[in-house]
Amino acid sequence: MEIGQFVFSGIPRVTFGSGSFSGLNKIVRSYGRNVLIVTGGNSLKKTGKLDTLIADLEKDKIKVSLYSVSGEPSPAMIDHAAAEFRKKPINAVVSIGGGSVLDAGKAIAAMLGEEGSVEDYLEGVGTKKLSGVKAPFIAVPTTAGTGSEATKNAVLSIVGEQGYKKSLRHDNYVPDAVLIDPELMLSCPKAITASCGMDALSQLLESYISVKANPMTDALALSGIKAFSESFLIAIEHGDHDIIAREKMAYASFISGITLAQAGLGTVHGIAGPMGGFFPVPHGTACGTLLAPVLRILADKLISMNHPAVKKLAEAAKIITGIQNGDDSILCAALCDAVDSLTEKAGIPHLCSFGIQESDLAKIAVASDNKSSPAELSQSEMIEVMKGILN
Amino acid sequence: MEIGQFVFSGIPRVTFGSGSFSGLNKIVRSYGRNVLIVTGGNSLKKTGKLDTLIADLEKDKIKVSLYSVSGEPSPAMIDHAAAEFRKKPINAVVSIGGGSVLDAGKAIAAMLGEEGSVEDYLEGVGTKKLSGVKAPFIAVPTTAGTGSEATKNAVLSIVGEQGYKKSLRHDNYVPDAVLIDPELMLSCPKAITASCGMDALSQLLESYISVKANPMTDALALSGIKAFSESFLIAIEHGDHDIIAREKMAYASFISGITLAQAGLGTVHGIAGPMGGFFPVPHGTACGTLLAPVLRILADKLISMNHPAVKKLAEAAKIITGIQNGDDSILCAALCDAVDSLTEKAGIPHLCSFGIQESDLAKIAVASDNKSSPAELSQSEMIEVMKGILN
Numbered sequence: 001m002e003i004g005q006f007v008f009s010g011i012p013r014v015t016f017g018s019g020s021f022s023g024l025n026k027i028v029r030s031y032g033r034n035v036l037i038v039t040g041g042n043s044l045k046k047t048g049k050l051d052t053l054i055a056d057l058e059k060d061k062i063k064v065s066l067y068s069v070s071g072e073p074s075p076a077m078i079d080h081a082a083a084e085f086r087k088k089p090i091n092a093v094v095s096i097g098g099g100s101v102l103d104a105g106k107a108i109a110a111m112l113g114e115e116g117s118v119e120d121y122l123e124g125v126g127t128k129k130l131s132g133v134k135a136p137f138i139a140v141p142t143t144a145g146t147g148s149e150a151t152k153n154a155v156l157s158i159v160g161e162q163g164y165k166k167s168l169r170h171d172n173y174v175p176d177a178v179l180i181d182p183e184l185m186l187s188c189p190k191a192i193t194a195s196c197g198m199d200a201l202s203q204l205l206e207s208y209i210s211v212k213a214n215p216m217t218d219a220l221a222l223s224g225i226k227a228f229s230e231s232f233l234i235a236i237e238h239g240d241h242d243i244i245a246r247e248k249m250a251y252a253s254f255i256s257g258i259t260l261a262q263a264g265l266g267t268v269h270g271i272a273g274p275m276g277g278f279f280p281v282p283h284g285t286a287c288g289t290l291l292a293p294v295l296r297i298l299a300d301k302l303i304s305m306n307h308p309a310v311k312k313l314a315e316a317a318k319i320i321t322g323i324q325n326g327d328d329s330i331l332c333a334a335l336c337d338a339v340d341s342l343t344e345k346a347g348i349p350h351l352c353s354f355g356i357q358e359s360d361l362a363k364i365a366v367a368s369d370n371k372s373s374p375a376e377l378s379q380s381e382m383i384e385v386m387k388g389i390l391n
Numbered sequence: 392m393e394i395g396q397f398v399f400s401g402i403p404r405v406t407f408g409s410g411s412f413s414g415l416n417k418i419v420r421s422y423g424r425n426v427l428i429v430t431g432g433n434s435l436k437k438t439g440k441l442d443t444l445i446a447d448l449e450k451d452k453i454k455v456s457l458y459s460v461s462g463e464p465s466p467a468m469i470d471h472a473a474a475e476f477r478k479k480p481i482n483a484v485v486s487i488g489g490g491s492v493l494d495a496g497k498a499i500a501a502m503l504g505e506e507g508s509v510e511d512y513l514e515g516v517g518t519k520k521l522s523g524v525k526a527p528f529i530a531v532p533t534t535a536g537t538g539s540e541a542t543k544n545a546v547l548s549i550v551g552e553q554g555y556k557k558s559l560r561h562d563n564y565v566p567d568a569v570l571i572d573p574e575l576m577l578s579c580p581k582a583i584t585a586s587c588g589m590d591a592l593s594q595l596l597e598s599y600i601s602v603k604a605n606p607m608t609d610a611l612a613l614s615g616i617k618a619f620s621e622s623f624l625i626a627i628e629h630g631d632h633d634i635i636a637r638e639k640m641a642y643a644s645f646i647s648g649i650t651l652a653q654a655g656l657g658t659v660h661g662i663a664g665p666m667g668g669f670f671p672v673p674h675g676t677a678c679g680t681l682l683a684p685v686l687r688i689l690a691d692k693l694i695s696m697n698h699p700a701v702k703k704l705a706e707a708a709k710i711i712t713g714i715q716n717g718d719d720s721i722l723c724a725a726l727c728d729a730v731d732s733l734t735e736k737a738g739i740p741h742l743c744s745f746g747i748q749e750s751d752l753a754k755i756a757v758a759s760d761n762k763s764s765p766a767e768l769s770q771s772e773m774i775e776v777m778k779g780i781l782n
Contacts (some may be wrong), residue, residue: 001617003638005408016605017396214407215614215642223610226392247394251606 006214010174011258012139012150016251018243021049021181024094024140025056031136031176032091036065038081038105040097043187044142050096065090069097072157072276072283073104075119082111082118092136092176096184098192099146099283102139103154106175107168109137110154122156122166132172139175142184144235144249145196145284147203147257149178155283163277174261180254182246186239193239194346197232197249198288201339203256204228205295205316206266209302209309210372217263222315224255229320233345266373268294271382274367281354288348292340293385294377299332301375309374351390361386397605401565402649403530403541407642409634412440412572415485415531416447422527422567423482427456429472429496431488434578435533441487456481460488463548463667463674464495466510473502473509483527483567487575489583490537490674493530497566498545498559500528513547513557523563530566533575535626535640536587536675538594538648540569546674554668565652571645573637577630584630585737588623588640589679592730594647595619596686596707597657600693600700601763608654613706615646620711624736657764659685662773665758672745679739683731684776685768690723692766700765742781752777 015023028035035057037050044050054064065088067081081104090112095105111118113133120126139149148154153169188196207213208221231248239246271294272286302310314328317335326334356364365382377385406414419426426448428441435441445455456479458472472495481503486496502509504524511517530540539545544560579587598604599612622639630637662685663677693701705719708726717725747755756773768776 001614001621001639003407003618003635003642005411007404007406008402009404011399011402013398013400015398016394020396215618216611216646219610219614220607223392223606227394227606230392244394248392251394255607 001215003215008214008216008262010152010171010261012175012178014178014180014254016180016254018181018183018247020179021140021184024053024179025060027138027177027179028057028092028094029060029062033061034063034065034089034091036067036085036090036093036108038067038069038093038095038097038101038108040069040101044096047187049184067108069101069104072100073107073154074158075117075122075156077104078107078111078118078156081108086112090135092138094138094140096140096142098141098143099148099196102141102146102148103156105139106137106148106173107154107156109135110168110170110173118156118168122168125164125166130168130170132170134172136176138177138179140179140181140184141250141253143188143192143196144185144246144253145199147200147253147260149175149180150254150257151261157277159277159280161278165273165277178254180250182243182250185246185250186241186243188239190236190239191347192284193236193249195282195284195288195348196253197228197235198291198343198346198348199284200249200253200256201225201228201232202268202287202291203260203265204252205291206268206371206373207256207259207263208316209312209374210263210266211374212372213263217259218312220255221259222319224252224259225316225319227255228252232342236346264372267298267370267377267382270369270371270373271364271386275356275364278360278364279354279356281351281356285349288343288346289350289389290385292336292343293388295339296336297377297381297385298373298375299336303329303332305375307374351386356390358387358390392606394606399605399607399653401543401562401652403566403569405569405571405645407571407645409572409574409638411570412531412575415444415570416451418529418568418570419448419483419485420451420453424452425454425456425480425482427458427476427481427484427499429458429460429484429486429488429492429499431460431492435487438578440575458499460492460495463491464498464545465549466508466513466547468495469498469502469509469547472499477503481526483529485529485531487531487533489532489534490539490587493532493537493539494545494547496530497528497539497564498547500526501545501559501561501564509547509559513559516555516557521559521561523561525563527567529568529570531570531572531575532641532644534579534583534587535576535637535644536590538591538644538651540566540571541645541648542652548668550668550671552669556664556668569645571641573634573641576637576641577632577634579630581627581630582738583675584640585627586673586675586679586739587644588619588626589682589734589737589739590675591640591644591647592616592619592623593659593678593682594651594656595643596682597659597762597764598647598650598654599707600703600765601654601657602765603763604654608650609703611646612650613710615643615650616707617710618646619643623733627737655763658689658761658768658773661760661762661764662755662777666747666755669751669755670745670747672742672747676740679734679737680742680780681776683727683734684779686730687727688768688772688776689764689766690727694720694723696766698765742777747781749778749781
């Protein structure tokens, strides 16, 4: 193994386990008397868990404000919430929901410590420098995929012709506390389980082979890939009752957030970003459908470069396919086939379902990049990739 | 793999890499204008690195106080330093040295935030509750072994008839920042490289099979064991110039601190604690000499219990011995043989070198425990273990 030089920082304190949600009120209480709870749709309320939490908090004389978000968060949504809650003495923001709800809460907590519009601070959009001062933020994911519960950025987007998907990012934005209760994920629908799960796998694989990877992220990424491969299809099929599968997927997702925050991502996310800005493709779906074809080109390039990342793809292949022998190129091919097969079994939709046409691909490719990938796809290769998953 | 329930908290921000020491002044500066630097003997001064650091800090108008410690820290030493530096406005404490220096600095930083004697707060000795308020603490290890740079406790001891070795422990005591520069370890003597390295291995193995282990500590522990097995004997033999070996041992040590802080330790440390209280055995030496015989009894017990930890010992065996096939009991036996052989090659001294006699063993065993070991050694088994490594 190679150690070299690296910085590793900011793994949030995590409380993991089925049933751990009942301890959330104690975590919240440790931050102060005024809490803002950010949620998504109605599903949490339906289970009665939100009401129980609020009752527990009010019994402790903690004042609860609520904010509900729908869809992926936009700058306007964050500005609206920040304007409303800057007037109140909020001691902590708690997000309970999927990646969008976590990112919304993370951005609101951040903007409680800043002035002006969040757009002024977005990477590649605004020019103001974030101070890092913010309200404490507690993340409680209800889907397994984005890893937002472990990352230092919140993704905000405007969808459309001039659309974008950009990050509000600061080292201080790693959540102050994370509570992961796989029971909250039992009600997650099959399609979301599938697309979020593919997002987690793409995050694990991309950070594992990233040029910024280090031995700590390598060890964790492999452990996340193992948990994913033991549970992904089971979580889709039997996720309404198989708590062990939900546990493993929740773990894989959390780990993917840690490794991406430390080691960065690759071409799949480099394309998924602009794609999700121009068209209403959910992030997990974009990553899920892109992963297999991007990986195939990438593996070929890395093999022809005799790149050390080939060994890593071979390691991942052993875990995902169960094949233990064979040279690296055979293992890489087996990995690509396996990811293809997972994408198909997961029923990830093709790009045309979101109004993307062949004539749009060049525009997406021009706005895309390869992030920290160990080999680069050209714009024409990116277009080829997207063409193959259009219909 | 099993996920289950766990809490994972507090990995310090680490800057790792050869030559990274030159960036220490910037890290210090970010904490304020008054810094206390704790060091050990003369070796750091001899290299000129301490003078360069002080000059860099003073150029930045940072006021430097120095405190030098020798041997393992005692409560009296910490009280003396705390009394002296509570009078000054210390913004951060930096320890540059081996495990004793790191523990001394960690305890001083802690006691700058408390009142009274440190003995009042020691586990199993005092009764006062720590507030957790402390001065920021930066750890810069110059040996690879104790892992103190990643842990939330400082071990203090009084050696002698009424001696003890006890921890000052609080979740907030994980260092605020860690800088690991393997170049600082090039001058570490062979004997210390050997005993500290065996300490790191015992910490990795004990936390890996601990009943409190979780998938994150498992992944990290295996990565640490791999780094150790690729470098330990090379670091002893060629440690004056082989920077790659020093890098790997520094990594293994840091990881051992993370995993022990999260998952706890076992019988080796359960015996080494009281042994080091009663007799002047350096901690690394005690752990190094105990590891092989404790492991042998433990492996037999776990195999006869058909305990899941046997699979873990087999995994560790594959990494350390290179043997990939064979049933678990064969792999466990190979692991014990390999650790025996490492202990011998490392030249770890026997217990009689520190004045321990056969008649002392019962007293040590009575004060010992099995910590978080998956199987327990009885007091008579502990005595048998120590008898075997007496001469």
